[in-house]
Amino acid sequence: MKFSWKNLLLWSLPIIIISFFIWQVFFTPINNDNTSNNIANSRMTYGRFLEYIDMGWVKKVDIYDSGHTAIIEAIGPELGNRIQKIRVELPANAPELIIKLREKNVDINAHPTKNNTALWNLIGNLIFPLLLITGLTLFFRRSNNTAGGPGQAMSFGKSKASFQIETKTGIIFEDVAGIDEAKEEFEEIVTFLKRPEYFTAVGAKIPKGVLLIGPPGTGKTLLAKAIAGEANVPFFSISGSEFVEMFVGVGASRVRDLFKKAKENAPCIIFIDEIDAVGRQRGAGIGGGNDEREQTLNQLLTEMDGFEGNTGIIVIAATNRADILDSALLRPGRFDRQVNIDIPDFNGRLAILNVHTKNKKISPDISLSIIARRTPGFSGADLANLLNEAAIITARQKKNNITLNEVDKAIDRIIAGMEGTALIDSKSKRLIAYHEIGHAIVGTLLKDHENVQKVTLIPRGQARGLTWFTPSEDQSLISKSQIKARIMGALGGRAAEEIVFGESEITTGASNDLQQVTSMARQMVTRFGMSNIGPLSLENEDTNPFLGRGMGSSNEYSDEIAIKIDKQIQIIVYECHQKTVKIIKNNRVIIDKLVDLLIEKETIDGNEFRNIIKQYTDIPNKIY
Ligand code: ADP
Ligand code: MG
Ligand code: ZN
Numbered sequence: 286m287k288f289s290w291k292n293l294l295l296w297s298l299p300i301i302i303i304s305f306f307i308w309q310v311f312f313t314p315i316n317n318d319n320t321s322n323n324i325a326n327s328r329m330t331y332g333r334f335l336e337y338i339d340m341g342w343v344k345k346v347d348i349y350d351s352g353h354t355a356i357i358e359a360i361g362p363e364l365g366n367r368i369q370k371i372r373v374e375l376p377a378n379a380p381e382l383i384i385k386l387r388e389k390n391v392d393i394n395a396h397p398t399k400n401n402t403a404l405w406n407l408i409g410n411l412i413f414p415l416l417l418i419t420g421l422t423l424f425f426r427r428s429n430n431t432a433g434g435p436g437q438a439m440s441f442g443k444s445k446a447s448f449q450i451e452t453k454t455g456i457i458f459e460d461v462a463g464i465d466e467a468k469e470e471f472e473e474i475v476t477f478l479k480r481p482e483y484f485t486a487v488g489a490k491i492p493k494g495v496l497l498i499g500p501p502g503t504g505k506t507l508l509a510k511a512i513a514g515e516a517n518v519p520f521f522s523i524s525g526s527e528f529v530e531m532f533v534g535v536g537a538s539r540v541r542d543l544f545k546k547a548k549e550n551a552p553c554i555i556f557i558d559e560i561d562a563v564g565r566q567r568g569a570g571i572g573g574g575n576d577e578r579e580q581t582l583n584q585l586l587t588e589m590d591g592f593e594g595n596t597g598i599i600v601i602a603a604t605n606r607a608d609i610l611d612s613a614l615l616r617p618g619r620f621d622r623q624v625n626i627d628i629p630d631f632n633g634r635l636a637i638l639n640v641h642t643k644n645k646k647i648s649p650d651i652s653l654s655i656i657a658r659r660t661p662g663f664s665g666a667d668l669a670n671l672l673n674e675a676a677i678i679t680a681r682q683k684k685n686n687i688t689l690n691e692v693d694k695a696i697d698r699i700i701a702g703m704e705g706t707a708l709i710d711s712k713s714k715r716l717i718a719y720h721e722i723g724h725a726i727v728g729t730l731l732k733d734h735e736n737v738q739k740v741t742l743i744p745r746g747q748a749r750g751l752t753w754f755t756p757s758e759d760q761s762l763i764s765k766s767q768i769k770a771r772i773m774g775a776l777g778g779r780a781a782e783e784i785v786f787g788e789s790e791i792t793t794g795a796s797n798d799l800q801q802v803t804s805m806a807r808q809m810v811t812r813f814g815m816s817n818i819g820p821l822s823l824e825n826e827d828t829n830p831f832l833g834r835g836m837g838s839s840n841e842y843s844d845e846i847a848i849k850i851d852k853q854i855q856i857i858v859y860e861c862h863q864k865t866v867k868i869i870k871n872n873r874v875i876i877d878k879l880v881d882l883l884i885e886k887e888t889i890d891g892n893e894f895r896n897i898i899k900q901y902t903d904i905p906n907k908i909y
Pocket of ligand 3: 720724778779794795798
């Protein structure tokens, strides 16, 4: 180890502490007057001592230890009528004692702690805290460096500010839209909190824990806050990731703190966000268990078992991965109620848009249902963000209210990233135009494909050009021919490049399309039973949550089947590609026209696009 003042100080600290104690024990100067220990073997309580004074049996009092101990000389029948020395511990504050003693004319003698090493004592008493302070400061500085955050070590085991308390969330059920079933479930809980006597009167136990399960941004936190707001109780919240700290034991002590504070403030809501961060199946994961997490989880289980049902504390936890939670958490008496919240459907989105347009200036001719129609897959948070983006764009353009135009821009931006500037006319711009028109025309002519919403050459995010399709509402049941149509649509870009520019001119621009194509084809074979292998489920979606995607997935099939799978994928993609090429070849005249128009206008709207195609051929086209 290299020498440094810091190290010297750090090492000297424990040595000094130890030597200080040794010194205290062995070398504390023996006070000559303080011979009380040797003389007074018998003891007496302070109360008895007062009685003795009253009886007039006390003759002399010697006070030691700056008023903490007294050696008394007393005589009485209990003492065999002999003068005896007795030791009495005095309370810290006993002013009445002196008065009493003087009344009874007892001889009082106070003995200051005399000692010959007073100087050393003084030095010792000064140096010790001084070194301690320096040592501690150093320790905290060092731990700050490694922990990365200020005051990490300071909060060790105490964790004062580790959870948030809102006495009034100010959020009511009206602020939460589109998740009516979940709300109904919670209206009951609000009644529990407001009028527990209704339930206790009939012997019903109030639920302790409710687990909210749903993808991010669907309003789990919002709903939990709304319960607190409706019931008018405080809201304690902490995130699971905040439990998991670098020091073992901190998480557990945070849980303890949290429940302690909550009990003091009952009735109240405890909200644990991202509970999967602590609540994972114990003993799972690579590299053994995580002690810290398990301790925290155990503490959480203990606390939840520790309060009786009717104390008025309701624990609400949120996660988007209920499948990986430790089953102990889901047992009765813990999170035995589970409420699923899904990405909102059309009506849900409409309701959420209604909530979030309340405080915004919206052009009167804007139709929220059009926005809702354009945004399948958007969560509540996405929609809130969308309207905010639209408001920002509106303000930037110094307009008075938000129109559909701004909303459209905001949607595009959220889905595909920031808008770039279009290329100047060049060969690569033409190639991109053919690529995009290729997607668009294949999509338009196929019966089972979604409609084109617009085609654009204005780059966004990673994409150099984009073809937007109007997503269909129901994404949950998709037929085989729909998947095939999507595969063909995705192949349309590359197919157009091939036919127009020739095999050797094809570009890397299709790599993302091809990824999608392969993944769709693979799922047709291995998950949906849509190939010649038959209706077999050969792979699961995202098998092991603790290993990354794909990694460690134990597939249930033989090598022989693996070869067949690959073969089937190839066949599907090959056939789709053939058909796509045919569509492009057969419609070359329209494609050339559309490309010219696209290069000129940079964006073609879906309706216009269809109108042009209609002049040449049927939509959807029966041939394909
Ligand atoms: P989660 O906790 O599920 O990730 P949040 O509750 O934090 O989602 O939602 C973030 C924000 O999104 C909310 O503050 C709210 O503005 C908006 N939001 C989400 N879901 C809804 C909803 N169902 N109704 C209204 N607003 C919502
Ligand atoms: Mg949340
Ligand atoms: Zn493409």
